[in-house]
Amino acid sequence: MSYKIEMADEILTFTIDRPDIRNAINEGVMEGFEELTKKVHKSNPRFVIITASGSQAFCSGGDLSVFHELKTKEQAYPMLKRMSEVLYAIKTLPVPVIALVNGAAVGGGCEIATACDYRLVREHAKCGFIQGTLAITSGWGGGSYLFETLQHDRALKMLSDARAYPADELLENGWATKIVRDDADIEAFIHSMKKIRPEVHRAYKEIAIRKWQASGLKDRVESEVRRCAELWEADVHHEAVDNFLAKAKK
Numbered sequence: 001m002s003y004k005i006e007m008a009d010e011i012l013t014f015t016i017d018r019p020d021i022r023n024a025i026n027e028g029v030m031e032g033f034e035e036l037t038k039k040v041h042k043s044n045p046r047f048v049i050i051t052a053s054g055s056q057a058f059c060s061g062g063d064l065s066v067f068h069e070l071k072t073k074e075q076a077y078p079m080l081k082r083m084s085e086v087l088y089a090i091k092t093l094p095v096p097v098i099a100l101v102n103g104a105a106v107g108g109g110c111e112i113a114t115a116c117d118y119r120l121v122r123e124h125a126k127c128g129f130i131q132g133t134l135a136i137t138s139g140w141g142g143g144s145y146l147f148e149t150l151q152h153d154r155a156l157k158m159l160s161d162a163r164a165y166p167a168d169e170l171l172e173n174g175w176a177t178k179i180v181r182d183d184a185d186i187e188a189f190i191h192s193m194k195k196i197r198p199e200v201h202r203a204y205k206e207i208a209i210r211k212w213q214a215s216g217l218k219d220r221v222e223s224e225v226r227r228c229a230e231l232w233e234a235d236v237h238h239e240a241v242d243n244f245l246a247k248a249k250k
């Protein structure tokens with residue numbers, strides 16, 4: 001199984017479990033996220049945590065060894081669309097969603113963390129929207145979510161830098177909620193959340209969801225997905241992916 005879903009102490013934890021390829025997302029992990037969002041609505045947790053196995057990566061984005069076979073916009077769109085719907089379902093969960101960024105979050109991995117309400121980032125973790133180095137944009141909704149999260153100039157800079165930011169820069173630009181140095185830091189954050197009753201957390205999340213619904217966030221995500229699919233079919237994108245995979249084989 002490429003993921004784990006565990007409930008403990010009223011907290012539902014999803015763990016991407018593909019550490020050998022830096023927790024890259026394939027269809028199996030997408031299925032896991034779809035199962036997670038269904039479980040939230042059934043099991044009524046206080047919070048959701050999304051994290052990953054190992055300490056080297058939270059998520060390295062789409063699994064290039066699989067998705068490089070998608071050549072045209074018609075072939076890429078269904079994958080991008082499916083994961084964009086996963087992230088919108090995560091974004092609009094009725095309870096707080098915490099990304100525990102245990103390592104590098106790049107490309108679609110940065111999009112997943114950005115779809116969460118909070119980002120607790122380990123000191124060594126570097127995170128960034130590196131899609132630009134592959135001549136594409138974010139394609140799962142992460143660009144739209146970043147503009148909802150950061151001050152405009154910081155969001156646009158983080159997207160167009162197309163590089164992984166170290167943890168201190170992520171805290172400075174507002175992407176990281178908190179840098180966590182050890183498990184005690186994580187427990188302290190969870191403890192601070194537990195001081196407030198679940199129904200209050202849910203009511204505040206409802207305010208955010210109403211704002212996103214009123215502002216057409218879902219339509220903005222769809223436009224982002226379509227634009228990424230258009231860029232996807234350019235030779236320059238496929239050459240960049242082939243270069244990455246060729247380097248990996250050395």
Ligand SMILES: CC[C@H](C(=O)O)C(=O)SCCNC(=O)CCNC(=O)[C@H](O)C(C)(C)COP(=O)(O)OP(=O)(O)OC[C@H]1O[C@@H](n2cnc3c(N)ncnc32)[C@H](O)[C@@H]1OP(=O)(O)O
Nearest residue numbers: 020021022024060061062063064065104107108139140248
């Ligand atoms: C719309 C979203 C969009 C999409 O799905 O198209 C994207 O997500 S585009 C961005 C896709 N992701 C990347 O380009 C990131 C690629 N990976 C890296 O930059 C690095 O692996 C990093 C920084 C995540 C970790 O670096 P580190 O030095 O710790 O590890 P290695 O690079 O040596 O990788 C170890 C091993 O994992 C394989 N790997 C890593 N990332 C991916 C990936 N995304 N897809 C497939 N395989 C990946 C890498 O090839 C190595 O394999 P090995 O067989 O051990 O050589």
